[in-house]
Amino acid sequence: MKSAQFPNPIYLVNPKYTDEDLLGYKFYDSISSIPDETPVDLAIIAVPAQITPSIIEEIGKKGVSFAHIFSSGFSELDSEFEKKGKRLEEELIRIASKYGIRILGPNCMGVIAPKSRLTFLMPMRAMQRLNDANKEKDSENFEGLEDLGDLINTGQVAFISQSGGIAFTHGMISQSLGYSFSKMVSFGNQIDLDLIDFLRYFKDDPDTKIIAMYIENIKKDGNEFVRLLKETTAKKPVIIWKGGIFQTGHQAVMSHTGGLAGNYKMWESMASQTGVILVNNFLELTDMVQTCLTYPIPQTLGTAVLSMSGGTAVESTDEVERNGLIMPLLSQELTQKISQFIPEINSNLKNPLEFGGKGSLEHTIKIIGMLAEESQFSSIIMASSPEYLVFGRGNSLDDYIKEISNALPPNSGKLLLCVFSNIIMFEQGIKMNLEFRSRSLSNGFVAYRSTAAAAKSCYRWWKYGKYLEKRKSNL
Amino acid sequence: MKSAQFPNPIYLVNPKYTDEDLLGYKFYDSISSIPDETPVDLAIIAVPAQITPSIIEEIGKKGVSFAHIFSSGFSELDSEFEKKGKRLEEELIRIASKYGIRILGPNCMGVIAPKSRLTFLMPMRAMQRLNDANKEKDSENFEGLEDLGDLINTGQVAFISQSGGIAFTHGMISQSLGYSFSKMVSFGNQIDLDLIDFLRYFKDDPDTKIIAMYIENIKKDGNEFVRLLKETTAKKPVIIWKGGIFQTGHQAVMSHTGGLAGNYKMWESMASQTGVILVNNFLELTDMVQTCLTYPIPQTLGTAVLSMSGGTAVESTDEVERNGLIMPLLSQELTQKISQFIPEINSNLKNPLEFGGKGSLEHTIKIIGMLAEESQFSSIIMASSPEYLVFGRGNSLDDYIKEISNALPPNSGKLLLCVFSNIIMFEQGIKMNLEFRSRSLSNGFVAYRSTAAAAKSCYRWWKYGKYLEKRKSNL
Numbered sequence: 001m002k003s004a005q006f007p008n009p010i011y012l013v014n015p016k017y018t019d020e021d022l023l024g025y026k027f028y029d030s031i032s033s034i035p036d037e038t039p040v041d042l043a044i045i046a047v048p049a050q051i052t053p054s055i056i057e058e059i060g061k062k063g064v065s066f067a068h069i070f071s072s073g074f075s076e077l078d079s080e081f082e083k084k085g086k087r088l089e090e091e092l093i094r095i096a097s098k099y100g101i102r103i104l105g106p107n108c109m110g111v112i113a114p115k116s117r118l119t120f121l122m123p124m125r126a127m128q129r130l131n132d133a134n135k136e137k138d139s140e141n142f143e144g145l146e147d148l149g150d151l152i153n154t155g156q157v158a159f160i161s162q163s164g165g166i167a168f169t170h171g172m173i174s175q176s177l178g179y180s181f182s183k184m185v186s187f188g189n190q191i192d193l194d195l196i197d198f199l200r201y202f203k204d205d206p207d208t209k210i211i212a213m214y215i216e217n218i219k220k221d222g223n224e225f226v227r228l229l230k231e232t233t234a235k236k237p238v239i240i241w242k243g244g245i246f247q248t249g250h251q252a253v254m255s256h257t258g259g260l261a262g263n264y265k266m267w268e269s270m271a272s273q274t275g276v277i278l279v280n281n282f283l284e285l286t287d288m289v290q291t292c293l294t295y296p297i298p299q300t301l302g303t304a305v306l307s308m309s310g311g312t313a314v315e316s317t318d319e320v321e322r323n324g325l326i327m328p329l330l331s332q333e334l335t336q337k338i339s340q341f342i343p344e345i346n347s348n349l350k351n352p353l354e355f356g357g358k359g360s361l362e363h364t365i366k367i368i369g370m371l372a373e374e375s376q377f378s379s380i381i382m383a384s385s386p387e388y389l390v391f392g393r394g395n396s397l398d399d400y401i402k403e404i405s406n407a408l409p410p411n412s413g414k415l416l417l418c419v420f421s422n423i424i425m426f427e428q429g430i431k432m433n434l435e436f437r438s439r440s441l442s443n444g445f446v447a448y449r450s451t452a453a454a455a456k457s458c459y460r461w462w463k464y465g466k467y468l469e470k471r472k473s474n475l
Numbered sequence: 476m477k478s479a480q481f482p483n484p485i486y487l488v489n490p491k492y493t494d495e496d497l498l499g500y501k502f503y504d505s506i507s508s509i510p511d512e513t514p515v516d517l518a519i520i521a522v523p524a525q526i527t528p529s530i531i532e533e534i535g536k537k538g539v540s541f542a543h544i545f546s547s548g549f550s551e552l553d554s555e556f557e558k559k560g561k562r563l564e565e566e567l568i569r570i571a572s573k574y575g576i577r578i579l580g581p582n583c584m585g586v587i588a589p590k591s592r593l594t595f596l597m598p599m600r601a602m603q604r605l606n607d608a609n610k611e612k613d614s615e616n617f618e619g620l621e622d623l624g625d626l627i628n629t630g631q632v633a634f635i636s637q638s639g640g641i642a643f644t645h646g647m648i649s650q651s652l653g654y655s656f657s658k659m660v661s662f663g664n665q666i667d668l669d670l671i672d673f674l675r676y677f678k679d680d681p682d683t684k685i686i687a688m689y690i691e692n693i694k695k696d697g698n699e700f701v702r703l704l705k706e707t708t709a710k711k712p713v714i715i716w717k718g719g720i721f722q723t724g725h726q727a728v729m730s731h732t733g734g735l736a737g738n739y740k741m742w743e744s745m746a747s748q749t750g751v752i753l754v755n756n757f758l759e760l761t762d763m764v765q766t767c768l769t770y771p772i773p774q775t776l777g778t779a780v781l782s783m784s785g786g787t788a789v790e791s792t793d794e795v796e797r798n799g800l801i802m803p804l805l806s807q808e809l810t811q812k813i814s815q816f817i818p819e820i821n822s823n824l825k826n827p828l829e830f831g832g833k834g835s836l837e838h839t840i841k842i843i844g845m846l847a848e849e850s851q852f853s854s855i856i857m858a859s860s861p862e863y864l865v866f867g868r869g870n871s872l873d874d875y876i877k878e879i880s881n882a883l884p885p886n887s888g889k890l891l892l893c894v895f896s897n898i899i900m901f902e903q904g905i906k907m908n909l910e911f912r913s914r915s916l917s918n919g920f921v922a923y924r925s926t927a928a929a930a931k932s933c934y935r936w937w938k939y940g941k942y943l944e945k946r947k948s949n950l
Contacts, residue, residue: 161786162786163784163785163786163789164784164785164786165783165784165785165786165787166784166786166787166790169786214786216789243786243789243790243793244789244792244793245793246792246793246796246797280793280797281790281793281794281927282790308640309638309639309640309641310638310639310640311636311638311639311640311641311644311689311718312640312641314638314691314718314719315641315718315756315757317719317721318718318719318720318721318755318756319756321721322720322721322755430905430909434905452756
């Protein structure tokens with residue numbers, strides 16, 4: 001929070017270090033000894049579970065109305081026969097109600113609110129420094145903490161996560177994915193504030209354009225959740241990754257945040273009722289966020305695939321069709337127009353289009369423009385990695401990005417989906433792919449990690465559009 | 476070939492450059508003018524398609540018995556109504572038969588035979604230099620071509636590929652995957668030497684431990700192919716990636732190497748009859764090669780998953796079970812033994828095992844040793860990327876690799892499957908992952924790109940084992 005330049009006072013409380021200080025902040029021996037001049041909005045509690053009720057009591061007396069309980073060791077540890085954690089949680093709720101305190105957690109990372117400069121992220125460099133400092137028993141050596149960079153940028157994505165680890169990872173990699181968050185919540189055991197509260201908030205949050213969630217279980221009313229989702233998807237896309245869909249997965253979920261997972265079929269039927277975009281894992285979630293942020297909804301499933309080599313063309317086609325898109329043939333007129341500048345030997349001007357030996361950046365851009373005019377294609381997939389046209393054909397990445405970002409006619413309503421190679425081969429290529437990806441969204445396209453990921457995301461985005469259409473026609 | 480230090484004479488033939496030379500090799504104006512002192516074993520033909528018959532005639536007269544036709548522009552361009560390419564191929568065959576010449580191709584990259592130092596690969600650095608030289612019209616500037624590095628190492632994997640692009644990519648990335656080739660063949664339109672010829676050769680090749688193939692179509696006798704596969708899988712694993720399984724994919728296949736793709740169901744039934752390991756794309760193929768090279772065949776589907784965070788544990792479990800493995804619970808005794816050094820708060824000692832905050836490298840290795848003693852687990856998956864224990868816990872990658880490579884008791888018959896993060900976040904992490912992966916196989920483990928890839932490969936390897944068992948019991 002210091003490195004995020006949190007503008008308001010921060011009070012550290014720990015009787016062990018009374019009157020000492022850390023990073024310029026003074027330690028207090030108790031909550032009651034915090035000066036009264038500034039009211040305290042939020043208590044972040046990171047003490048052993050069994051002490052938390054007494055801390056809630058103390059902050060209640062102090063007049064703090066929000067508590068984020070970071071600590072774990074509650075119902076997530078309970079077994080069928082032993083409900084110690086559950087009883088501890090009930091005690092927390094009882095005390096909190098007495099004082100009107102709202103609780104986030106326990107067993108969670110808390111809130112990121114870039115506008116208020118509240119965060120739990122830390123730049124990787126600072127993490128390494130912190131680790132070095134720990135090893136050297138030199139806790140003063142916190143250089144690097146000043147620079148939080150883009151991690152505290154305000155963006156348009158809300159992320160609600162039942163897992164703190166996944167929230168942390170999502171926050172950390174968002175920079176290389178080219179997007180930022182309006183707010184993020186890691187909510188853990190949700191003994192008070194829960195999924196539904198956060199969804200309700202983000203539904204009407206003007207800063208939030210897209211809502212993404214990682215959910216393991218719902219503790220309260222499923223009907224209310226479904227009703228709220230329906231209201232929300234009418235306003236903005238909601239992406240849900242449901243973790244713990246297999247039998248052992250359920251066991252993992254129970255230990256993780258102390259609830260029951262529910263049947264996946266039920267989640268699928270919920271998604272089709274509400275227009276929620278359901279994804280299967282973390283990378284599918286980030287793919288989908290990028291897609292919703294960047295592109296108009298595709299009007300049809302028709303896609304044209306551009307490839308540099310025959311083998312890639314065959315592979316891409318399998319991956320595209322396996323993931324729900326369809327590949328109409330090019331019109332004869334268009335094939336003829338293209339064959340005026342791409343000779344037919346070692347090329348294929350049907351769909352996928354393949355023109356390895358003769359593919360220049362200029363030709364590629366020209367072909368994209370022509371494809372965008374054809375009504376049977378709502379999207380165009382660049383199945384070859386930029387390495388090919390950059391290293392192989394002597395272009396710079398700057399030129400490549402500039403040309404790609406201007407390849408479609410303005411307001412065409414079409415989607416130009418790019419792919420970068422996930423075949424990690426040599427350092428220069430990796431760096432280029434990393435830069436290509438981190439600059440993609442700001443240049444109006446997504447650089448997907450595979451053709452399959454591009455096709456799957458495009459298909460799901462189309463499906464959301466179909467849901468909205470159907471809903472409109474039912475009104 | 477020069478940079479691979481090909482030890483025998485190379486004759487360049489091109490009447491345009493008669494008496495000039497390139498890289499120290501002299502140009503001849505015709506095949507007949509090549510000196511007779513050394514017999515020529517192989518002609519590599521890269522002239523326009525329509526001239527190829529006359530070249531075959533010439534090499535026939537010269538007494539060359541093998542021709543690799545690199546050129547394309549044959550039956551792969553034919554349409555339903557226009558069979559010009561097919562006729563050209565028939566002419567080639569007619570002339571070749573007259574002289575007893577065997578043809579590889581046309582429309583292919585040819586052969587890599589590391590022992591003979593015959594190759595079509597080129598180090599990426601040399602490719603860039605070549606490209607710069609082309610731009611500067613300075614064809615003499617071929618520095619860097621000398622250094623072919625590991626690309627010409629002799630290994631244990633045979634790769635038979637109908638696509639030249641895929642063969643090239645496979646050759647190039649093999650270094651970062653930690654394996655090399657006994658031989659590689661890109662066979663293209665297979666008008667003479669075909670898939671079956673190469674399979675027959677590799678079946679009995681003592682240098683080849685594993686056969687991997689990329690196939691788009693079979694031109695000849697399917698029954699002979701099946702019979703041969705059965706013979707081969709009894710001796711060594713055969714991995715097949717069948718490209719072009721969807722309808723448009725078929726179109727792509729037809730254009731690519733001029734044949735028909737066949738039904739995928741047929742391929743699946745062929746795989747279950749013959750014990751072939753069928754994969755769906757390039758990365759699955761390389762995963763599977765690494766798996767077969769590195770591990771014993773797993774005795775059961777039971778796996779234990781080690782994870783550092785709760786969210787990853789849930790995600791890994793879904794991915795593991797979605798891909799066919801099963802996750803038995805740990806015995807109570809073992810859980811108790813582990814809980815003596817891993818406290819239970821924020822941990823989960825069932826399966827997946829999750830011990831984020833308390834996980835040291837030492838503890839992780841100790842737990843792996845204990846799991847290896849349990850009969851219900853044939854494999855153990857390290858679902859967390861090494862970054863966690865290296866950056867987060869102050870170990871070096873060297874220590875990490877050393878400890879991992881010694882974690883299993885000798886001859887345990889168990890598989891320790893590692894995963895590296897494909898969440899590309901920061902350069903230092905990428906470099907570490909790249910190094911981790913390239914050093915994995917020589918240290919006795921595979922570093923998979925995802926938990927899903929690890930589980931899928933392990934499942935397929937187990938299935939091959941089941942096939943062998945069943946076959947044995949039927950004898």
